[in-house]
Amino acid sequence: MTVITVGTIALDTVTTPEASRVDQLGGSAAYAALSASYFSPVELVSIVGRDFPTRYLDLFRSRQIGTDSIEMVDGESFRWSGEYFEDMNQRETKSVALNVLEGFQPKLAPAARAAQLVLLANCSPDNQIDTLAQVDNPAFVVSDSMDLWVSIARPRLLDVLQKTDLFVINDSEARQFMETKNVITAGHRLLELGPKHVVIKKGEHGALLFGPDGRFFSAGAYPLHEVHDPTGAGDSFAGGIAGHLASLGKTTFDFSDLARAVVYGTVMASYNCESFSTDKLESLTLADIARRFEEFQGFARF
Amino acid sequence: MTVITVGTIALDTVTTPEASRVDQLGGSAAYAALSASYFSPVELVSIVGRDFPTRYLDLFRSRQIGTDSIEMVDGESFRWSGEYFEDMNQRETKSVALNVLEGFQPKLAPAARAAQLVLLANCSPDNQIDTLAQVDNPAFVVSDSMDLWVSIARPRLLDVLQKTDLFVINDSEARQFMETKNVITAGHRLLELGPKHVVIKKGEHGALLFGPDGRFFSAGAYPLHEVHDPTGAGDSFAGGIAGHLASLGKTTFDFSDLARAVVYGTVMASYNCESFSTDKLESLTLADIARRFEEFQGFARF
Numbered sequence: 001m002t003v004i005t006v007g008t009i010a011l012d013t014v015t016t017p018e019a020s021r022v023d024q025l026g027g028s029a030a031y032a033a034l035s036a037s038y039f040s041p042v043e044l045v046s047i048v049g050r051d052f053p054t055r056y057l058d059l060f061r062s063r064q065i066g067t068d069s070i071e072m073v074d075g076e077s078f079r080w081s082g083e084y085f086e087d088m089n090q091r092e093t094k095s096v097a098l099n100v101l102e103g104f105q106p107k108l109a110p111a112a113r114a115a116q117l118v119l120l121a122n123c124s125p126d127n128q129i130d131t132l133a134q135v136d137n138p139a140f141v142v143s144d145s146m147d148l149w150v151s152i153a154r155p156r157l158l159d160v161l162q163k164t165d166l167f168v169i170n171d172s173e174a175r176q177f178m179e180t181k182n183v184i185t186a187g188h189r190l191l192e193l194g195p196k197h198v199v200i201k202k203g204e205h206g207a208l209l210f211g212p213d214g215r216f217f218s219a220g221a222y223p224l225h226e227v228h229d230p231t232g233a234g235d236s237f238a239g240g241i242a243g244h245l246a247s248l249g250k251t252t253f254d255f256s257d258l259a260r261a262v263v264y265g266t267v268m269a270s271y272n273c274e275s276f277s278t279d280k281l282e283s284l285t286l287a288d289i290a291r292r293f294e295e296f297q298g299f300a301r302f
Numbered sequence: 303m304t305v306i307t308v309g310t311i312a313l314d315t316v317t318t319p320e321a322s323r324v325d326q327l328g329g330s331a332a333y334a335a336l337s338a339s340y341f342s343p344v345e346l347v348s349i350v351g352r353d354f355p356t357r358y359l360d361l362f363r364s365r366q367i368g369t370d371s372i373e374m375v376d377g378e379s380f381r382w383s384g385e386y387f388e389d390m391n392q393r394e395t396k397s398v399a400l401n402v403l404e405g406f407q408p409k410l411a412p413a414a415r416a417a418q419l420v421l422l423a424n425c426s427p428d429n430q431i432d433t434l435a436q437v438d439n440p441a442f443v444v445s446d447s448m449d450l451w452v453s454i455a456r457p458r459l460l461d462v463l464q465k466t467d468l469f470v471i472n473d474s475e476a477r478q479f480m481e482t483k484n485v486i487t488a489g490h491r492l493l494e495l496g497p498k499h500v501v502i503k504k505g506e507h508g509a510l511l512f513g514p515d516g517r518f519f520s521a522g523a524y525p526l527h528e529v530h531d532p533t534g535a536g537d538s539f540a541g542g543i544a545g546h547l548a549s550l551g552k553t554t555f556d557f558s559d560l561a562r563a564v565v566y567g568t569v570m571a572s573y574n575c576e577s578f579s580t581d582k583l584e585s586l587t588l589a590d591i592a593r594r595f596e597e598f599q600g601f602a603r604f
Contacts (some may be wrong), residue, residue, distance in 0.1 A: 028410035045532065087483045181389045184525040185507070204485070205507035206522065218522030218601050223486040259604035272363050300602050 001246040002066075004037045004112045005029050005239070006045040006131040007121030007144075008101060009052070012277065013081040014231055016088070022186045025056045025275035026080060028121040028144070031232035034281040035239030035268040036119065037063040038289055040246035041190065043112035045069040045131055047104040049077040059282060068109035075100040088227040089203055108134040116251055119242035120164075121235055122146050125156035131147040132163060139251030143195075144238045150177045158193060166258065167195035167239050171202045183208065197258055199241070199265075201234055209255075209262050217259040220269035222296060233269040234279060240268030267292045303548040305338045306414045307331050307541070308347040308433040309405060309423030309446075312352070313387060314579065315383040316533055318390070324373045326579035327358050328382060330423040330446070333534035336583040337541030337570040338421065339365040340591055342351065342548035345414035347371040347433055349406040351379040370411035377402040390529040393507055408571035410436040418553055421544035422466075423537055424448050427458035434465060441553030445497075446470040446540045453481045460495060468560065469497035470540050473504045485510065499560055501543070503536055503565075511557075511564050519561040521541075524598060535571040538583060542570030569594045 007029030013022045033044045043066040050072065078101040081094040091146045103224050106127055111138050120128035120143035132138060143164040150173060161167055167190060171183050178186040183200055187210040190198040196212045202221075209217040219248050244264040245253060253261075267289055309331030315324045335346045341467050345368040352374065362369050380403040383396040408429055422430035422445035434440060441549045445466040451459045452475060463469055469492060475486050480488040485502055489512040492500040503519060503525075509517040546566040555563075569591055573582045 077434050134490075182527060182529075185527050188527075202507065205504065206520070208522075208525070217527055217604065218508070218525070218602070220510075220520030222521065223510070223518055223520070225484060225487050225490075256604060263604050297604075299518050300604070302519065302521070302558060302566050302599075302603070 001117055001249060002041045002043055002115040002120055003117045003242050003246045004043045004115035004119050004135060005032045005119040006106055006127060006242040007032060007123045008078055009046040009048050010078045010080050012231060014229055015083040016229055017086055021276055026231060028123060028235045032119055032121040032239035033065045034278055035236040036243030037065050038284060039243030043069055043115055045106050045108060045112055047071045047100050049075045049100045051076045064155035066111050069112040071107060073100050088230055095123040106131040114153060117242055117246040119238060120239060123148055125153045125160045128160050140165045142166045142238060142242045147173045147176060162194040166197040168199045170234060171200050174200050178302035199262060201237060207262055207266060209259055211255050215255045219262050219266055222266055224270060224273060227273045232271050233272045236272035237269040263293060263296055303419055303551060304345055304417040305341045305419045305421055305544050306345045306417035306437060306551050307421040307423050307547045308333045308408055308429060309334060309357060309425045310380055311348040311350050312382050314533060316383040316531055318531055319388055323578055328533060330425060330537045332341045333537035334421055334423040334541035335367045336365060336580055337538040338545030339367050339587060341545030345371055346415055347408050347410060347414055349373045349402050351377045351402045355381045368413050371414040375402050375411060400530040408433040419544055421540060427451055427455045427462045430462050442467045444468045444544045449475045461588055464496040470500040470501045472536060473502050476502050485599060501564060503539060507566060509564055511561060513557050517557045519588060521564050521568055521602040524568055526572060526575060529575045535574045538574035539567040539571040542567035565595060565598055
């Protein structure tokens with residue numbers, strides 16, 4: 001089954017204690033699509049400028065990611081620049097240039113319209129809703145968001161939540177959004193806003209899945225000695241979830257399907273953190289993913 | 303099998319956003335012993351002053367906790383006072399009065415000397431080593447520590463680690479001790495200091511167990527909507543681990559025994575947090591513990 005994902009495609013400039021790289025492939029939809037592509041075909045909905053390197057479009061196509069819904073317009077591509085310090089959990093955004101993203105109005109090509117598994121990767125709730133409206137028969141909707149949209153677009157974000165089957169958000173943003181210090185309370189309050197399931201991402205501490213009737217699943221993070229570049233980890237996580245679900249060949253999922261999807265998301269996020277930019281997400285094998293999934297099963301067994 | 307535990311017995315004054323209580327039962331050995339007592343007989347090694355309420359000694363005896371190695375001497379009992387704020391993960395120590403603890407030299411009664419499962423709860427490494435030296439045939443040693451001992455008694459703490467089968471420490475303390483921001487690296491470095499296994503406690507984020515040959519287990523925390531008083535959670539956790547191991551009727555444990563022990567520790571810590579002081583640890587049933595253990599199995603299944 002095909003996954004459609006909407007979100008940003010960016011040229012990122014990232015500095016960590018060990019290296020700095022300019023205009024690397026980034027953006028929520030780029031990470032999410034590459035991650036999902038290991039499990040299922042993907043249709044990517046986004047916008048880039050004329051400066052966007054052809055090699056990145058070629059990369060997408062080489063990984064069963066359809067690019068017919070990536071619009072290329074006059075102007076510069078969206079750019080983001082950030083720096084990580086010794087504690088890789090903290091990052092500082094140095095600059096954001098929306099550029100062509102400012103005028104983005106999703107336009108889905110036929111293959112994207114026909115997709116049933118929808119991943120609304122992190123972007124404006126308006127873009128998320130406009131995309132979903134163009135999908136013919138959305139069967140399962142995963143959506144991701146961030147603090148910016150909680151602050152400046154809350155009513156539209158609430159609309160997204162009403163249409164969402166699985167909402168993904170990180171822990172500090174969930175606490176801010178739901179106005180509580182308690183992440184368990186935040187998860188339950190988010191469920192009351194419409195999504196059938198909620199995943200709260202906790203970075204190095206793993207992820208929590210909340211479902212109907214008090215269903216709950218807790219996944220640790222994959223234990224990493226070194227994090228080279230955590231940019232896109234959350235997007236890769238969401239991509240792994242959506243990709244795995246699409247690979248199951250059905251459109252209704254029980255709680256254990258979603259729990260396994262969260263573990264696949266965790267595996268993809270862990271690989272994402274092991275390299276700069278999308279380096280690792282471009283070069284994995286299905287055997288790498290299967291091996292780490294099995295390893296993870298051992299880490300959770302008691 | 304009997305667990306011997308050495309550590310502090312305190313009269314705690316605790317303030318949270320919802321309440322404040324004076325001279326409540328506290329101290330690492332009190333929490334650890336009460337927790338372990340649900341699984342196995344316990345011998346408690348500690349010291350109190352003449353002001354120590356008889357009802358607390360009666361409480362210990364009513365819960366199969368031997369008090370023959372609790373010395374009562376002239377002077378006031380050890381007192382600790384602290385406050386928790388809206389975020390219950392942060393606490394401020396208001397005052398510490400060592401009182402009789404200052405002259406504490408563990409003196410083990412025969413029942414304590416004969417115990418095989420040793421829990422060196424959080425107290426000075428000197429007290430831990432002196433206790434262990436008086437145990438006739440220690441078969442398995444669990445030890446717990448804190449940042450204070452890392453700072454002021456590092457050489458003696460390293461001696462404790464050499465004699466430890468399972469070392470327990472919280473995440474920020476492990477990072478400080480091992481001089482790394484990465485908790486996985488901290489766990490592996492601690493293993494190199496002598497203990498066969500290391501557990502890093504992460505509070506609301508669960509616990510990590512590191513063992514030989516790269517063995518690893520990750521447990522989430524039990525999901526709590528409300529934390530009433532986290533004082534003693536780490537001690538209850540260690541007590542649950544030691545108590546469960548002692549209940550197995552053997553002295554060599556495989557990795558899955560230890561992983562299950564970590565889950566029992568997690569269950570006991572979760573109950574501990576649901577009430578002030580030792581209230582909940584005094585009134586649990588075995589059915590409560592079994593129910594939450596099973597619930598936890600469901601939360602980790604995928």
